[in-house]
Amino acid sequence: MVATPAHLRSAAVALGNDEVLRIRNDFPILQQRVNGKELVYLDSGATSQNPLSVLEAEQEFYEQRNSAVHRGAHHLAVEATEAFEDARETVAAFVGAEPDELIWTSNATEGLNLLTYSFLNASLPGAGAEAARFALAPGDELVVTEMEHHANLIPWQELAVRTGAVLKFIPVDDAGALDLEAAAAIIGPRTRVLAFTHASNVLGTINPVAALVGLARSAGALVVLDACQSVPHLPLDVKALGVDFAVFSGHKMLAPTGIGALYGRSELLNSLPPFLTGGSMITTVTMERAGFLPSPQRFEAGTQRISQAVALAAAVNYLSETGMDRIHAWEAELGQRLVQGLSAIPGIRVLGPAAGQERIGLAAFDVAGVHAHDVGQFLDSRGIAVRVGHHCAQPLHRRLGLTATTRASTYLYNTTDDVDAFLNAVADVRAYFHA
Amino acid sequence: MSLDQLYQQIILDHSKARHGSGLAAAAAPVGASGQSHQLNPTCGDEITVRVSVAGGKVSELRWDGDGCSISMASASVLTDLAEGMTTEELRTVIGNFRDVLRSRGKVPADPELLGDAAAFEGVSRYAARVKCAMLSWVAAEDALGQAVSQ
DSSP states (O other), rough: OOOOGGOOOOSSSSOOOOHHHHTTTOOOOOOEEEEEEEEEETTTTTOOOOOOHHHHHHIIIIIOOOOSSOOOHHHHHHHHHHHHHHHHHHHHHHHTOOOEEEEEEESSHHHHHHHHHHHHHHHHOOOOOOGGOOOTTOOOOEEEEETOOGGGTTTHHHHHHTTTTTEEOOBBTTSSBBBBHHHHHHHHHEEEEEEEESSSSOOOOBHHHHHHHHHHHHHHEEEEOOOOOTTTTSSHHHHHOOOOOOOOGGGGGGGTTOOOEEEOOOOHHHSOOSOOOEEEEEEEOOOOOOOOOOGGGGGOOOSSHHHHHHHHHHHHHHHHOOOOOHHHHHHHHHHHHHHHHHTTTEEEOOOOSSSTTTOOOOEEEEEEEEOOHHHHHHHHHTTEEEHHHHHHHHHHHTTOOOOOOEEEEEOTTOHHHHHHHHHHHHHHHHHTTTT | OOOOHHSSSHHHHHHOOOOTTTTTTTTTOSSSEEEEEEETTTTEEEEEEEEEEEEEEEEEEEEEEEEEHHHHHHHHHHHHTTTTHHHHHHHHHHHHHHHHHHHHSOOOOOOHHHHHGGGGGGGGGGGHHHHHHHHHHHHHHHHHHHHHTT
């Protein structure tokens, strides 16, 4: 076992291989063989797998309680509404939010688009006085970082184009860390929104939220946190972080696709204009106008993703019972094992923090002379699933002088044997392709 | 299907040799020519292919690209195959290559028609890689159309 540097050790006892092997029994998909080899799934950064309890929760909902929510007086409607709102309470509590501060979305991408379209609505004529605080005008500035996933970049680009606001970005250094001095110079009185990722899906870096929130606060800007790679992997409290909005995706945290959430401070959500309008989000409707319900219904027009919400709550319960601090500690060990092992292989360049520095349990890397697609294909022949490409972060890759990389990302069901099988395979890649 | 059936030696060799690579450094084309840039947005692979036509035949094919071994080898093999063909022959070969690659293994490659490009038959079993192999061929088809219409 590779020793984790003292300053990175959590007070929590990390999961161990024995416990992980028991955890794996809860995941039917991990029991299979791929290309004649035991499946080694190292692509949880893209999408995670579902334990039986999650699959059963969704099935149980459809078998016992399926109905539309927040309407109808019949037994099933009441049961479904309770399940739906209980799920909201569970997921909200998991991230330290109040239930009315958690809005269901399809995924983080939709959460960010919901926000940017709501800001756009606030900027249009007739938006009303309470929306004025979100209205953007030419000269206003939106700030993101150079390491953003496209999901936390393009919606802000589009918002800037449509409102005349200026989009700025905090650059990253050669090691992939945010340049905080530059950030202090960029974030100023004209900054209206600072949107950044909590943990990079490429670099594995955990960004200094407190420092960035401090800069935004002194500039009077709103803070939007992309928590896609943090909520599934470490204990997180949105109130303690002090952000105004946060988004995450269920499918990256043991839940099915099609469900995610947007957190927003209650006071903000209740003055932000809605994005989607229609049924279920209104008070009184005339042929001319409609009144809107408070959050969360204000942002949940139409029939919702009820079974997925129930399944996400089951996933959250699974994670909570295992212990997020223990999961985080284990993945930090796996992350160090990945980066130390990769760094020892000739011709491999690991992106992001060096061995011994804090990172989440993933590592993206370049193999000299071999394209990432070929690396991924070679690993697949050994039953190892990784992600290849730009990982929806083209600007970051361009900044680091690369087009495509390979990424291994771990989760609570990965053992050190998984990491070692991966490292052994990577060590053979260059010889196979005569690089 | 094994990895070696996908990465046949001929593919690995061409991915290094890259015949026809060096568009930027190539002399100005003689006769009619067309040029096409194609991108694979999922991985960022890209290629620019220039096809020159003289007397009804492909007189030269040159390209610049950056991508995986399959896409680079495919452009190299295409160069060897295309030069000297009539424009109609090249169209037929490109159409056949596309049929084979999109067949998920159902349409066997004809070495008589495709020559070294028959080695890419195995790619059709890997849906994610079909685009890699097709990239330069799609570019060549587009460039050829431009050259012929001049």
